[in-house]
Amino acid sequence: MEVPRDRLKLRDDPKVISPPYLAGPLYQCATAVTALGFDPHAKLDVEVDGAVVVNGFTAGFPLPQGASIPLPAPLVANQAVRARQRTGAATSNWSKPVTVGDHTKDFPAGPPRPEINPAPVYNCGERTGVANLLVGSNVWITANGGKVGSVNGAQQQQGINVAPPYSTGQNVQAWSELCNDPSPPSVNQVAQPQPLPLAAPGFEATYEGSTQIVVTGVANGGHFTLSRNGILVGTFLTWGQRHFVGVNPPCIVSDHFSATQRLCPNDPPSPPGTGGVQPCSSVPAPQVAPVQAGDDHVTVTASVPSAIIQVYANGVKIGEGGGPIVMLTTPVKHGDVIDVVQNVGTCKGHLAQEIKALCVAPPVTYDPSALDLFPVGTQDYNGGAVTVPSGFHYTIKGSVYYPADDDGDKKPFNKRLANLGRAPIIFLIHGRHSAGSPSFRGYDYFQQQLARMGFIAVSVDENETQDNDEEGWTTNIVNRADLAIASIQFFQGLDAGGDPIFGGRIDFARTGLMGHSRGAEAVIVIPERITLAGVNIRAVLSLAPVNSGASSGKPKGYAFMTILPAADGDVIDNNGAQFYDQASPGPFRSQLYVFFANHNYFNRQWLNDDTNAGLPLMARPDHERVLSAYGCAFFRNTLLGYATLGFLAGTMLPAGVLTDNVHLAFEGKKELIDNYDGHPIAVNSMGQPTTQLAGLAAADFQFHQGAGSFNPSFFGETTGMVAGLKQTQGQFRSQLDKSHDLHNREVWVRAAEVYEGSVPTGATGFSLGLEDGNGAVAWVNVDDVGGLPRPFDRKTYDLAQRYRTDKTKTMLCTFHFPASCFLAADRRIALKDVRAVHIRLDRNDKHALAFDDLEIAIP
Numbered sequence: 001m002e003v004p005r006d007r008l009k010l011r012d013d014p015k016v017i018s019p020p021y022l023a024g025p026l027y028q029c030a031t032a033v034t035a036l037g038f039d040p041h042a043k044l045d046v047e048v049d050g051a052v053v054v055n056g057f058t059a060g061f062p063l064p065q066g067a068s069i070p071l072p073a074p075l076v077a078n079q080a081v082r083a084r085q086r087t088g089a090a091t092s093n094w095s096k097p098v099t100v101g102d103h104t105k106d107f108p109a110g111p112p113r114p115e116i117n118p119a120p121v122y123n124c125g126e127r128t129g130v131a132n133l134l135v136g137s138n139v140w141i142t143a144n145g146g147k148v149g150s151v152n153g154a155q156q157q158q159g160i161n162v163a164p165p166y167s168t169g170q171n172v173q174a175w176s177e178l179c180n181d182p183s184p185p186s187v188n189q190v191a192q193p194q195p196l197p198l199a200a201p202g203f204e205a206t207y208e209g210s211t212q213i214v215v216t217g218v219a220n221g222g223h224f225t226l227s228r229n230g231i232l233v234g235t236f237l238t239w240g241q242r243h244f245v246g247v248n249p250p251c252i253v254s255d256h257f258s259a260t261q262r263l264c265p266n267d268p269p270s271p272p273g274t275g276g277v278q279p280c281s282s283v284p285a286p287q288v289a290p291v292q293a294g295d296d297h298v299t300v301t302a303s304v305p306s307a308i309i310q311v312y313a314n315g316v317k318i319g320e321g322g323g324p325i326v327m328l329t330t331p332v333k334h335g336d337v338i339d340v341v342q343n344v345g346t347c348k349g350h351l352a353q354e355i356k357a358l359c360v361a362p363p364v365t366y367d368p369s370a371l372d373l374f375p376v377g378t379q380d381y382n383g384g385a386v387t388v389p390s391g392f393h394y395t396i397k398g399s400v401y402y403p404a405d406d407d408g409d410k411k412p413f414n415k416r417l418a419n420l421g422r423a424p425i426i427f428l429i430h431g432r433h434s435a436g437s438p439s440f441r442g443y444d445y446f447q448q449q450l451a452r453m454g455f456i457a458v459s460v461d462e463n464e465t466q467d468n469d470e471e472g473w474t475t476n477i478v479n480r481a482d483l484a485i486a487s488i489q490f491f492q493g494l495d496a497g498g499d500p501i502f503g504g505r506i507d508f509a510r511t512g513l514m515g516h517s518r519g520a521e522a523v524i525v526i527p528e529r530i531t532l533a534g535v536n537i538r539a540v541l542s543l544a545p546v547n548s549g550a551s552s553g554k555p556k557g558y559a560f561m562t563i564l565p566a567a568d569g570d571v572i573d574n575n576g577a578q579f580y581d582q583a584s585p586g587p588f589r590s591q592l593y594v595f596f597a598n599h600n601y602f603n604r605q606w607l608n609d610d611t612n613a614g615l616p617l618m619a620r621p622d623h624e625r626v627l628s629a630y631g632c633a634f635f636r637n638t639l640l641g642y643a644t645l646g647f648l649a650g651t652m653l654p655a656g657v658l659t660d661n662v663h664l665a666f667e668g669k670k671e672l673i674d675n676y677d678g679h680p681i682a683v684n685s686m687g688q689p690t691t692q693l694a695g696l697a698a699a700d701f702q703f704h705q706g707a708g709s710f711n712p713s714f715f716g717e718t719t720g721m722v723a724g725l726k727q728t729q730g731q732f733r734s735q736l737d738k739s740h741d742l743h744n745r746e747v748w749v750r751a752a753e754v755y756e757g758s759v760p761t762g763a764t765g766f767s768l769g770l771e772d773g774n775g776a777v778a779w780v781n782v783d784d785v786g787g788l789p790r791p792f793d794r795k796t797y798d799l800a801q802r803y804r805t806d807k808t809k810t811m812l813c814t815f816h817f818p819a820s821c822f823l824a825a826d827r828r829i830a831l832k833d834v835r836a837v838h839i840r841l842d843r844n845d846k847h848a849l850a851f852d853d854l855e856i857a858i859p
Contacts, residue, residue: 003351005352008312008315008352011312016319018328019084020085021037021327023036024098028074028076028079028100030137031136032068032155033071034067034156035059037066038321040059040062040212041058043059044069046071053072053073061246061306062321063324076100080099085321110184111178112373115132116173118241119220120190120220121172121221122194122219122221123192123263127221128239130154131156132372138176140175140176141162160174161237168193173185194219198219199270200217207304207344208250208251209250209347211246211248214244222263224236252277258275260272285353286349287302293331297328298326304344306344309321309340309341312340313332334821340353362653365653368629368630368644374404374417376401379410380397381458382396383396383487394479394483396486398458399459401448403452424510425458426511426514427458427460428515429514429523439603444604445604473546474549477518477522477551515540521550524540524542524551527540539561540561541562554584559637560579562577562580565599566597567597567617568611569611576591581718585668588648588666590648590666592630596661597618649668649816663813672854673854676719684734690734703852711756713756714809714810720812734837736837740833742856746856746858747837747854748815748857749814749815749854752788753848754850763783764849766839767780770822770834770836771835772829778823780821785821788815816857839851
């Protein structure tokens with residue numbers, strides 16, 4: 001919340017400033033480092049292996065991209081690099097050392113592929129942004145093969161001046177190298193005619209005391225002229241969108257700015273855009289991401305350009321910098337009250353952003369679908385006729401995307417990747433839609449992302465199976481599975497038969513499957529039916545699956561993930577919850593229940609909204625972002641060994657996704673306390689007694705549709721506990737089989753509010769407690785680990801706005817309670833001697849809650 005600064009007792013200490021943050025990773029041969037988070041115009045020092053190699057580098061502004069600091073000599077592997085900042089008032093501590101690596105270990109097939117960003121480029125463009133670069137690498141741009149601009153010692157996103165300017169129709173590409181190791185070229189961009197007429201530039205809010213303003217709406221590659229009170233400030237080349245400009249002296253309220261822009265010299269300038277300056281009293285509070293116990297930094301999500309951000313914990317200053325990351329002089333503790341303010345020149349903002357350090361607040365880290373390493377080749381395949389075991393006749397066909405030497409149809413397989421060994425392969429199986437829809441092409445965006453990071457991604461054309469739908473739903477699912485198996489066999493033949501593209505290139509021991517709708521059940525059937533030698537299915541992603549009974553319903557032998565759209569108007573029962581509940585968690589299982597998502601918008605060929613109106617939805621690109629980010633994290637972990645499991649467990653959040661809509665269940669390595677299966681409620685899965693205390697009323701129920709369920713809102717296939725209250729503060733105590741040392745452990749539990757006909761407003765929840773051998777109990781509220789969501793209101797309406805159906809569900813998600821947070825809540829608790837776990841219902845609304853899978857987990 002925002003609070004008036006003057007009501008807080010904040011103790012400023014001008015000698016407390018934060019060390020800068022070094023963007024990384026850093027690799028040998030880098031000729032520059034990038035520092036972030038420093039005060040505007042600070043002096044920066046860089047130390048390499050204990051020796052100061054840069055002394056007093058004059059930094060500009062920390063926004064938008066920090067300061068690129070040239071080094072006197074290229075970095076060498078295993079060196080330790082640190083930085084600090086100096087202002088007139090103080091010198092910061094050194095930053096944490098960053099160890100220099102060897103990029104060939106992380107990128108054995110060459111540096112990542114540069115990306116021209118933003119795109120497209122335009123006729124007369126004179127500056128271009130290039131992203132996806134290794135810090136300190138060299139980058140250049142070619143137009144029709146000739147170099148037109150370069151920068152040595154690049155930042156992760158680098159602007160490059162272009163001379164001569166682009167001409168319409170030129171082929172423009174970006175390239176990079178590090179240690180004389182070249183990257184692939186970027187996607188080819190064809191220079192477009194300049195967009196005329198150009199609109200007037202705009203201005204973001206500017207405040208009294210600012211020394212940096214932001215001009216918006218500028219054309220990529222163009223230049224704009226900025227004036228202040230009618231006096232020319234300068235003309236600036238830009239790669240477009242938002243452009244930060246330093247101004248001096250600081251802004252005052254009477255200042256007026258204007259700007260015009262143009263691309264080609266002979267084009268008329270745009271109309272002028274104008275902007276003013278708001279008074280100091282209007283400076284807003286900075287916006288920051290949630291903070292969790294142990295964090296050593298604060299991420300600033302919105303602030304005034306040129307502002308100095310100050311961070312206080314319980315009134316004591318622990319950080320100062322310029323954003324977007326402010327490092328802290330001491331890590332935050334669970335329960336700390338964090339106040340964040342911003343000063344703009346001599347103006348002190350009147351509002352503070354105040355947050356509480358939570359036990360768990362997963363950080364937004366990076367986009368796991370953004371690993372861009374290779375050009376992408378494409379090809380439609382046709383393997384001829386096949387008769388599946390049921391006797392139906394189909395054609396083996398579909399599309400394949402793969403890492404190539406260049407972008408385009410039937411391009412050679414990427415030689416550098418092939419020299420490193422065989423590539424994993426993923427088969428995608430669509431569901432049933434209109435016969436004229438090329439459904440298999442609907443996941444091309446996902447195929448392309450997978451291919452860019454080193455996978456072969458095959459989408460099987462299953463439309464012919466719809467011609468024989470009369471054979472029955474279950475048989476149709478099996479036929480889909482068998483047709484997909486025929487495609488797997490076809491690619492085995494290409495691999496073994498010396499195919500020019502795929503011969504000797506495919507690693508079938510690392511096979512993944514992704515299916516949607518009927519295809520999402522088929523990918524569970526495939527591992528149960530496939531008998532092809534050498535094929536090891538290691539990962540299955542089931543998106544909005546049906547459950548016809550075609551499989552055992554118990555995924556096992558592979559990592560399993562299901563995505564369940566909460567507003568699904570086709571598979572309205574979210575049958576994937578049944579598969580998740582029955583899946584073997586070896587190596588893990590993960591379930592995403594996605595609010596405001598429907599069935600069709602994950603497939604670009606399925607254009608209609610299947611909810612039949614009445615339900616709010618995310619935009620189609622936001623649906624795709626869910627599949628892209630979590631799907632890539634899933635396959636990168638299971639088939640390539642990347643450390644992306646945290647996205648599936650919920651300990652990291654992917655950038656660019658509406659993660660507030662994603663509710664995760666997850667199970668991996670654990671010691672089970674109680675899954676409520678196969679025993680009376682009076683004992684747990686450890687065979688130890690349980691106790692209901694202080695007015696709690698709890699019983700075990702089938703969490704499914706049908707007999708034995710608490711009510712019709714459960715759609716999974718497991719047993720769990722439903723607990724309600726006769727009075728407040730009721731508890732359920734579950735005794736452990738022995739004394740457990742929970743240092744470096746977490747307690748996990750799946751929980752949900754039980755839907756009973758309406759979705760109340762406000763918050764609901766519970767607390768979890770640990771009891772030690774002395775009988776002391778420490779409590780942590782679920783609000784401190786993410787908060788228990790209300791059920792997604794799944795009612796649809798007819799035109800008269802009468803209820804047509806109500807499929808609102810009780811859908812459980814997993815909550816992580818680190819043991820350290822119990823200690824922070826009550827220092828008396830002996831974590832080395834935990835004897836019982838308590839669940840306490842302590843909300844006044846007295847709504848029943850459902851619980852399952854109470855366990856001790858290894859983070």
